[in-house]
Amino acid sequence: MKPYYTELTLPVSGMSCTACASSVESILKSQNGVDAAFVNYSTSSVKIKFNPVAVSLVDLQLALKTIGYDLVTATEDNTIEFDRLEEGRHQKLKLKLIVAIIFSLPVFVISMLWHHASSIQQLILLGLSLPVIFFSGSDFYITAFRLARIGKTNMDTLVALGTAAAFILSILNTLAPGILSETGVTSYVYYESAV
Missing domain, CATH: 1.20.120 (Four Helix Bundle (Hemerythrin (Met), subunit A))
Structure with missing residues (x-):
């Protein structure tokens, strides 16, 4: 049976250069269950195609957190959460x-x-x-x-x-x-x- 994939675009906080974006992308791609990940540094976001049965968003967040980046999960308030993280970082x-x-x-x-x-x-x-x-x-x-x-x-x-x-x-x-x-x-x- 072919695995089911979900595709999401989520904000990523903490990137300061294009090499950071490359690191985020390679970490996400290395996770089991992630089929594709494309990071857009200019919009501070990542488009992820993953199998939610094999890997959860929490797993992806933890993988990025270990190298110093925050993946803001899809909620109604994700823009507010991203802005809050960036404001704290700027302060x-x-x-x-x-x-x-x-x-x-x-x-x-x-x-x-x-x-x-x-x-x-x-x-x-x-x-x-x-x-x-x-x-x-x-x-x-x-x-x-x-x-x-x-x-x-x-x-x-x-x-x-x-x-x-x-x-x-x-x-x-x-x-x-x-x-x-x-x-x-x-x-x-x-x-x-x-x-």
């Missing part, structure tokens, strides 16, 4: 931007005025960088980690790798400058690149 991004600006500007000023920062200045730069990396930039690292677990990458992966490399090297050169200088590497700090 969170706004707060993270404000924190990043407040802590990054002094990092840039100190780094540009004193290219060879003293130990005290390096510790100040480290302290100012921590909120930017771990609060404002947390979404980059979380998304990159989630995607790495399933063998995918996107722009978050690139940002996370680049900023983490600059930050880790700067921490090493701040807290243990002798370790790298013994190998011939100059112990500069790059906190302005990390934030």
Whole structure:
């Protein structure tokens, strides 16, 4: 007997680039019972053709939730739910931007005025960088980690790798400058690149 398929177009919240849309599409296509999935990044929606006996909408929601996206199920209020999710996301991004600006500007000023920062200045730069990396930039690292677990990458992966490399090297050169200088590497700090 031929399986019965349902076709729905549903909003997806949390996508920030076309690579995100590609990840959403491939995750949905990999689910048992999903025959086809087509993501439209510009409308933040996905058209899914699936067998509701083999896979439920809740299963699809959970699959996307594990990599950081929200599938808004078809209800009378799905537009309201999508708008609520996006508004919450925008408020969170706004707060993270404000924190990043407040802590990054002094990092840039100190780094540009004193290219060879003293130990005290390096510790100040480290302290100012921590909120930017771990609060404002947390979404980059979380998304990159989630995607790495399933063998995918996107722009978050690139940002996370680049900023983490600059930050880790700067921490090493701040807290243990002798370790790298013994190998011939100059112990500069790059906190302005990390934030």
